[in-house]
Amino acid sequence: MLNQSVAAKTAGPNPAKLGQHVTDEFHLVARHAGLVETEFFYNKDEEIYGEEEPGDYVYQVIRGAVRAYKLLSDGRRQIGAFYLPGDIFGLESGPIHRLTAEAVVDTNVRLVTRRGLEKAAGTDVQVARRLWAMTSADLRHAEDHMLLLGRKNAGERVATFLLEMDSRLAGVGMMALPMCRRDIGDYLGLTLETVSRTLSRFHLQGMLGFSGARQILLRNRAGLRNLDA
Amino acid sequence: MLNQSVAAKTAGPNPAKLGQHVTDEFHLVARHAGLVETEFFYNKDEEIYGEEEPGDYVYQVIRGAVRAYKLLSDGRRQIGAFYLPGDIFGLESGPIHRLTAEAVVDTNVRLVTRRGLEKAAGTDVQVARRLWAMTSADLRHAEDHMLLLGRKNAGERVATFLLEMDSRLAGVGMMALPMCRRDIGDYLGLTLETVSRTLSRFHLQGMLGFSGARQILLRNRAGLRNLDA
DNA sequence: CGGAGTGTTGACCCATATCAACTCATGTGG
DNA sequence: CCACATGAGTTGATATGGGTCAACACTCCG
Numbered sequence: 308m309l310n311q312s313v314a315a316k317t318a319g320p321n322p323a324k325l326g327q328h329v330t331d332e333f334h335l336v337a338r339h340a341g342l343v344e345t346e347f348f349y350n351k352d353e354e355i356y357g358e359e360e361p362g363d364y365v366y367q368v369i370r371g372a373v374r375a376y377k378l379l380s381d382g383r384r385q386i387g388a389f390y391l392p393g394d395i396f397g398l399e400s401g402p403i404h405r406l407t408a409e410a411v412v413d414t415n416v417r418l419v420t421r422r423g424l425e426k427a428a429g430t431d432v433q434v435a436r437r438l439w440a441m442t443s444a445d446l447r448h449a450e451d452h453m454l455l456l457g458r459k460n461a462g463e464r465v466a467t468f469l470l471e472m473d474s475r476l477a478g479v480g481m482m483a484l485p486m487c488r489r490d491i492g493d494y495l496g497l498t499l500e501t502v503s504r505t506l507s508r509f510h511l512q513g514m515l516g517f518s519g520a521r522q523i524l525l526r527n528r529a530g531l532r533n534l535d536a
Numbered sequence: 537m538l539n540q541s542v543a544a545k546t547a548g549p550n551p552a553k554l555g556q557h558v559t560d561e562f563h564l565v566a567r568h569a570g571l572v573e574t575e576f577f578y579n580k581d582e583e584i585y586g587e588e589e590p591g592d593y594v595y596q597v598i599r600g601a602v603r604a605y606k607l608l609s610d611g612r613r614q615i616g617a618f619y620l621p622g623d624i625f626g627l628e629s630g631p632i633h634r635l636t637a638e639a640v641v642d643t644n645v646r647l648v649t650r651r652g653l654e655k656a657a658g659t660d661v662q663v664a665r666r667l668w669a670m671t672s673a674d675l676r677h678a679e680d681h682m683l684l685l686g687r688k689n690a691g692e693r694v695a696t697f698l699l700e701m702d703s704r705l706a707g708v709g710m711m712a713l714p715m716c717r718r719d720i721g722d723y724l725g726l727t728l729e730t731v732s733r734t735l736s737r738f739h740l741q742g743m744l745g746f747s748g749a750r751q752i753l754l755r756n757r758a759g760l761r762n763l764d765a
Numbered sequence: 766c767g768g769a770g771t772g773t774t775g776a777c778c779c780a781t782a783t784c785a786a787c788t789c790a791t792g793t794g795g
Numbered sequence: 796c797c798a799c800a801t802g803a804g805t806t807g808a809t810a811t812g813g814g815t816c817a818a819c820a821c822t823c824c825g
Binding site: 689690726727729730733748 | 781783784790
Binding site: 487499507 | 771
């Protein structure tokens with residue numbers, strides 16, 4: 308569906324699915340609160356905000372992809388989440404961002420001020436309820452991801468990743484991953500080599516088809532789901 | 537949500553710290569919302585609620601400790617969080633618990649109904665704000681823990697754990713860990729043997745003192761913080 | 766073209782898991 | 796009060812999954 312792929316090719320950028328319920332989520336709250344939505348563009352690898360910076364805006368991906376990560380002092384990186392078209396990110400209950408966000412590829416976002424949202428939430432319980440639910444959705448994802456990082460082996464991690472991306476950005480055909488092997492590794496707590504080897508193994512086993520390194524077709528979802536343990 | 541509803545004896549050991557600001561958080565919301573707080577008791581290893589069960593109550597630990605975890609089909613377990621006296625748990629924005637909660641040791645909790653909280657949040661933005669902030673605090677912890685699980689080595693994990701427990705349950709002297717080595721391992725994504733070896737190494741290095749396996753004295757917080765990378 | 770970025774694959778290594786033996790402490794029932 | 800079982804913790808020997816290091820292939824793009 309909304310596989311914006313790498314370099315904005317034909318860019319049929321606003322797939323139906325996006326226009327449906329996900330975008331409405333953001334619009335619903337923003338419009339309801341009478342907030343101005345601004346559009347913005349980030350180049351590939353450009354930082355959107357940094358860890359510990361004030362969280363002045365809340366964003367929604369329109370086209371492209373975003374990674375949110377934490378670093379250790381020696382450069383080891385853990386990506387906590389990828390945000391794809393329709394997803395909302397940068398929402399904090401407190402005043403400070405706790406992860407760094409960067410564009411994975413050239414990316415368009417829509418944004419509103421946090422102050423505006425806070426203000427709206429302060430008078431409208433519906434808005435407050437939505438904000439809570441959004442944070443709660445992030446928490447659910449983080450809980451699932453802790454299980455993956457703490458207890459799954461490489462095959463299970465990659466299978467989980469493929470199924471997650473499949474459900475989030477694939478339509479009927481191939482899915483076009485916006486991120487490189489290193490990003491995937493840093494998301495899954497693996498090295499890029501292990502990600503590559505595992506994908507090759509799945510390919511060999513007939514579980515998936517490739518068309519270039521980032522165009523992947525899942526040929527055996529049941530098999531992957533099995534691995535997913 | 538049943539069994540020995542031994543209406544908790546009016547708690548002997550109620551550390552001063554507990555009575556202070558943390559308890560007030562729960563009281564503040566519950567009282568503010570005009571909710572009845574019930575006390576409850578769980579035996580060591582007793583389940584408080586299960587994954588996928590309706591989240592009808594929100595709890596606060598009065599005495600004891602609670603672990604919240606997810607399982608894979610073959611029994612591998614990832615503990616997402618420990619809850620200690622003063623901590624609130626079981627709060628969900630949706631209707632279903634996403635982890636299983638069990639008493640680590642004999643534990644007293646206080647609880648209110650989720651319906652009551654929801655109702656209060658529906659009319660009082662202050663309550664809604666507090667609920668959001670609580671979920672957000674859980675999310676922050678999960679984000680930090682993903683970094684640990686995905687990218688830290690065994691020494692760094694154990695050091696992080698010791699400092700976390702130190703700040704959460706220690707007074708001036710020793711801290712008394714309520715959980716066994718296996719629980720620690722399942723929290724840190726390690727085996728119990730690795731946890732044990734790592735603690736022994738720290739002991740040998742003079743970083744900590746033992747008095748029984750679970751009474752630990754941090755002798756070199758700076759050193760541990762360094763490891764924490 | 767040539768160079769940079771990305772991905773794949775191979776050889777080897779090592780941190781942690783696994784398997785196993787042992788020590789304690791605690792509790793139970795004969 | 797002992798004998799014994801049980802669970803928790805430690806420590807050692809060994810195995811292994813994934814990391815590291817290195818070479819090479821592929822694709823874009825200037």
